[in-house]
Amino acid sequence: MMKSLSVLGILRLVTVAPVLRFAVARYGVPPGSPTRSGCAGCGAPIGPATLGPAGRCPACRGRLGAPPAAVELALVAALAVLVLVDGTLAERAAVAWWLAWAVPLVLVDLAVRRLPDRLTLPAAAGTVLLLGVAAATGVGSGPWLRALAAGAGLALAFAATTLLFGRRGFGLGDAKLALSVGALLGWYGWPTLVVGLVLTSVLSGVVGLALLLARRVRWSSHLPFGPFLVLGTAAALLLAA
Known part of the structure; x- marks a missing residue:
């Protein structure tokens, strides 16, 4: 049972990570500022499919959103909590x-x-x-x-x-x-x-x-x-x- 939950969790991790990475980039703006729809440096549009674990703009390679692999590491920790919680x-x-x-x-x-x-x-x-x-x-x-x-x-x-x-x-x-x-x-x-x-x-x-x-x-x-x-x-x- 635990093994099946782990495999299922890994699959969900792969599919959810790009969406959450985009959410961090989109809403990680100062209070009162509009949500981010593109790179502040070059203006290239961003989306779940364009932001990788490196946390950089796909066009100019400028830093964008969460630090490298931060979303993935946080999701691993979240998965561990989910596996250990009973219910x-x-x-x-x-x-x-x-x-x-x-x-x-x-x-x-x-x-x-x-x-x-x-x-x-x-x-x-x-x-x-x-x-x-x-x-x-x-x-x-x-x-x-x-x-x-x-x-x-x-x-x-x-x-x-x-x-x-x-x-x-x-x-x-x-x-x-x-x-x-x-x-x-x-x-x-x-x-x-x-x-x-x-x-x-x-x-x-x-x-x-x-x-x-x-x-x-x-x-x-x-x-x-x-x-x-x-x-x-x-x-x-x-x-x-």
Whole structure:
């Protein structure tokens, strides 16, 4: 069973990687800028079929999108999480859907410190829908209602920090990512949600302190929170497996 899942995962990796690589290039632009449709250097159009793992424009060879092989490495990590997480077919489909959107979200947030609606909202909608299928075909409505409450509650809590603290709080992109994060973790139970948030906070704190000690950031710097939220969520899912 594990071998068949691995083979299937590799096939999906090959087919999904170009699409996600294009998503990173397209949406990895500063806030307020239009989405990218071509190379900033030569203007050559870009698409899933034209961007290779090297992360360079096919025409002028200028750097474009994610760093070389970053998408592929992130997908390998996502595949490992999917293989190790237990659950029904619908539950695993929900995890797979969320991971597929999480990969470009992490890379875009690292590059330009933003989490585009075109990535966060489909991630949330598909995750909730697939968890609803899992509820209807198996465990019943209880976990799904808990997932809805967790997703909405976490998103509102994140958004409230933006209203209260401005730039010192979480961004609205983080709040929209929290919709899918809260729903996915809430499906597995309130303790899993708490563990995910604790791991996220610890990871962000440790990395922030390390960068501060290395003088790579200042006390006033604001690190992108999306990658830590994704890593904390993935770790909590593995612990819940």
